[in-house]
Amino acid sequence: MVGADDVFGGAGGGILFTVLYDLLKELISKSMIYGPLLKDILSALDSYRPLIKQIEASNEELGYRKEEVEKFKAHMKEGIKIVKKCSKVRKWNIYKKYKYANKLLGWDSALERLLKVLQAQGVRDGKETLLSVKRIERTVTEIEMNSSILESGVEILATTSRHMEKALSGVEMRSGDVLEGMYRIEDRVETKSCSMEAGIKRIEDRLDTQNGAKGGAWGVVPELTQFTVGLDEPLKELKMKLLKDGVSMLVVTAPGGCGKTTLATKFCQDEEVRDKFKNNIFFVTVSKKPNLNLIVEELYQSKGSQVPDFQNEVIAVDCLHEFLNQTGKNPLLLVLDDVWSESESLLEMFDEWKMPNCKILVTSRFAFPRFGSPYNLKSLSDEEAMALFIHSAYLGDISSHVPEDLARQVLKHCKGFPLAITVVGRSLCGQPIEIWQKRLIEWSKGSSILNSDHDLLVCLQSSLDALEKESITIKECFLDLSSFLEDQRIPATTLIDIWGESYKIDEDWLCIANLCELTNRNLANLIVTRKDPREVDGYYTEHFVTLHDILRELAIYLSSVESIEQRKRLIIDMSGDHFPEWWTEQKCQPINAHLLSISTDGNFSSKWPNMQLPQAEVVILNFQSKKYALPTFLEKMDKLKVLIVTKYGLLPGELDNFPLLGSLLHLKRIRFERISIPSISKSPVQLESLEKISLFMCKIGQAFSNCAVKLVDLLPNVVEMNIDYCNDLVELPAMLCDLISLKKLSITNSHKLSALPEEIGKLVNLEMLRLRSCTDLSEFPDSIQSLINLTYLDISDCFSIKELPEHIGGMRSLEVLNMRQCSRLQELPTSVLNLEQLKEVICDEETRVLWEPFLSVLKYTHVRVVKDDINLNWLHKFPT
Incomplete structure (x- = not known):
């Protein structure tokens, strides 16, 4: 059997407690690594001493509870173990440094919870003492109340009060976690002139106040002691959203350190909120590793009710439900603070128990979209x-x-x-x-x-640590977001190219799913500038990602922890021709990065020092100058698969050194943004491995003119080509139709495109043809009927089209036809009856009328009518 003295004995408040305390002091004196954190924990331990001594005194008189002693002893041993490991961490070892910083924070948080249980024990003991006092009162009232007996009774009562005051003021939890002074009883029992009945009533009132009977504040609703700013408007919006009828749960979400808990606390203390919910406000910190038993205990204690005995979690759930049913007879507000993804089932349980009088406010780094639209707390102005x-x-x-x-x-x-x-x-x-x-x-x-x-780093990194346990790939995706310029929208299609090759993600929609995961965790923000949410067709040109600057800095920081030679991502942001010292001093030492990102400004001269990156698979080049030369060291990157080149500014930039791309034998994807593509006849480059080309806001009108070289010889294996917002494209070059390996051809928002070549019928392997928002396109060549493998045709927002090809029925594999906002279309050719595989037609109300005569024959064709979704956000979505 474990003796109480093993844990609590000794002048220092317990042997294990003293060992841990001394180890912390020694580590603080010898190491600067954990400075502020260790001092905080040491200060907390100082504040815990009175409770340790009080438990020791109680053990001597009443006997100790073995279970609490065992838990406390085990936790002290665990703390000693962590501190000893911290003492061995070297300053340069960033990974271990923050690993054990997290362990210290977790240990400290768990100690707070354990001491709440011990404090609850003290409250129960105090109530038992109060019952004894009441028994004395009943005995005394049976006897004639002479002055000497009254004086004796009052003295007993005063002694009892002092004893309870000492028990309830044993521990000062850290500020912001518990109401300041909740463990003190400020008033003393009245002097001899007070009656014993009044004195006992005063003690009952004080005890009820400490237990939260007057506002649900016993260790529950924290005090707003810190300075707050920028929360008035969010508070107003929060009240408007949560307090309206029909809303039972609202999630307040933001990255760590944005003030979610402070906002929730301010909400609880708002006069309008308190008037509505009165003493039925409860504030529970769920944390990363929730303990349902402790949560239910806190709720019962906060109401001053007897805490049930939980033999298992099922009983705890039943007790929680019973508590809400009883307490929820009047308006009830329950705040679940700091809820992590591991606790989604807890929210699901509350959601299933919806009660008309119950409102639940959740704060979390995770959006939990399944429980309604969350409230996103923004950065400060x-x-x-x-x-x-x-x-x-x-x-x-x-x-x-x-x-x-x-x-x-x-x-x-x-x-x-x-x-x-x-x-x-x-x-x-x-x-x-x-x-x-x-x-x-x-x-x-x-x-x-x-x-x-x-503390700032640990706070932010904890979200990533939780993410890593679920998916290392999604964490790596987040770190890749640091490869782009600050304060710019990142095209989702760019990320699709990078992640498709880096992480072998075959489907584009899986990359979008990863972005949704990051958005739900407040690590990124996915923006869709114009999209029918029901329209899932693989068109992601209008999907963009934004990243808070602090989170971008976190990604850069974590990507730069290792030495230059060992980093997975090498991110270089240059001003003028000022290269990093390590680059100019590098003596041809290879760098093992799989991703290279270089950003230069308008003063860069394009004179590149040498660099060796034999493992690089992705290169991202961001520039602002009018002319830009591809780095000569690219031609030595034998494993390069993805090349992204983006010119920032209003006008396209000129790109030199195209021929060196011919040496990249494994290059699969190229994406150019705002690049003026020169005529390929001037410097033809054969790219045998290239599978996908994306041209975004590029100048390509002269790229294919007067070309004697066959394009198919240069690009024999291209299966996908995307041309977006290329406004100098008037007619699709016929030579593009020689690329018979093409399976996907997407030309969107190219408003001057007026015609397709007759040769388009040569693309017999084409499965998807998208001509969205090509507003000058008025007709199709008859050869389009030769696209016998085409399953998806998108001509939405092509306002100038007056008729479909007469023999469109020849596209016998067609399954989906998107023709919304083809407002000038007057009739359909009868050959549409031959589209036996056609499953869905997407159109507006006017166009639907044209299909009605054919639907009796096309029995398996569904016509889906969508309303026009006009959104001019695209006008602002491009980087400048």
Whole structure:
């Protein structure tokens, strides 16, 4: 049997407790790695000492509870084990550094929960003492109340009160987690002139207050002690959404450190909310590893009810349901704070128990879209960010000598992210101007704001750690988002090319699914600028991804942890011709990165130093200059499969060094954005392995003119070609129709395209032809009937088309025809009756009328009418 003294004995508050405390102090003195975190935990342990001593005293008088002692002993041993491992971590080992930082945070959080149980034990003991006092009262009232007996009874009551005050004030949990002072009883029992009945009533009232009977605040609704800014409008929107009829659950979602818990706390303390729910407000922190038994215990304790005995989780669920049924007779607000994806089943359970009087507010880094449209908490505006920064850095007090423009430069790096603003502000508080300037210089040279405080990094990285357990691929997808310029929309089609080759994702829609996963976890934001949500046809040109600047910095930081030679992603952001020192000093040492991203500005001269990347499979080149030469070191990348070249700005850029692409024997995908493609006859390049070409907002009108070279000889194996927003394309070049291996041809938003060549019938292997939003296209050549393997034809938003090809029925494999907004179409050719495989026609109300006479024969054809979805967001979606 474990003795109480093994855990709690000794002047230091317990042998194991003292060992752990001493180890922490020693580690703080010897290592700077975990500095602030270790100090926080040490401070917390200091605050736990009174409870440890109180339990020791209670054990001597009442006997200890073996189960609580065993749990506490095991947890102390676990803490000692983690601290010993922390002491062995070297400063350079970033991975282990943050691995054990996470373990320390998890251990500290679990200790808080364990002490809540011990504190609950103290409350129960206090109630038992109160019952004893009431028995004394009944005995005393049976006797004649002379002055000496009254004086004796009052003295007993005063002693009992002091004992309870000591028990209930044993532990001070850290600020923000528990109501300040919830363990104190401020008033003393009245003097001898007070009656014993009034004194006992006063103790009952105090105990009920501590247990949350007056507002559900016993260890539940945290105190809003910190400075808040930018939450007034979100609070107003939150009340409007959650308090309206028919809404039972609302998820507030944002990345870690954006203020979700603070907003939820502010919501609970709002006067209108308190008037509605009164003492039926409950605030439960679910956390990453939820314990349903503890959650239910907290709810019962917060109501001042007797805590049931949970033999298993099934009983806990029953008790939770019973609690909600009883408490929910009046309006009830339940806040589930910090819910992780592992707890989705818990939300599902609450969702199934929908009760008319119950409102559930959830805060989470995950969107949980299955429970309704979430509320996305946005970053702070510039004014709000400055107000928080001034408060955090005490600029109006200690550091008033800091110039405002310097403060704004620092604040710019925080990107409106509340946690970053607070961390950076505190780190600069009281520092001389030179420190502020030094910090700016470090950031301008590539140092990350995440170096300012490990708490910010750990907070953000914890979302990725949880994601990695579910899918390493999706985590890698997130890190790939760092390869693109800041504050720009990333085309989803670009990511499809990268991920298709990097992670062997065969289907485009699986890449979109990964983006949805990242969006649900607030690690990215998927934007669809114009799309019927029911229309799933593989057209993703209007899908874009945005990334919060702090999250982009996190991705860059995590991609740069290893040495240059060992990184998976090599991300280079240059100003002018200022190359990184490691690049110019590199002595032909190979770099093992599988992805290379280089971004240059308008002052770059295109003179490239040498670089060896024998393992690189993806190269992303972002430039802003009018002329740009492909790096000569590309021709040595024997494994290169994907090349993405993007010119940022209003006008297309000229690209040189095309011939070197001929040496890339494994190149499968090329994507050019805003590139002026020269005539291929000037520098023909044979790309035998190339399978997919994407041209976005490119200038291609002269690319195929006066060409004596057969295109099929240069591109013998291309199976997919996408031409989007290429406005100088007037007529599709006939030589493109020699690419008989083509299976997918997509030409969209090319508004000057007016005709297709007769030779298009040569594309006999074509399975998908998309001509969406080619507004000048008025007719089709008769040869289109030769596309006997075509299963999907999209001519939506082709306003100028007056008639379909007379022999369209020759496309006997056609299954889907999208012809919405073909408003000038007057009639259909009778040959549509031969489209026996046609399953779906997508059109508007006017066009549907044209199909009605044929549907009696085309019995298996479904006509789906969709309303026009006009969205001009596309006008702003391109990078400038």
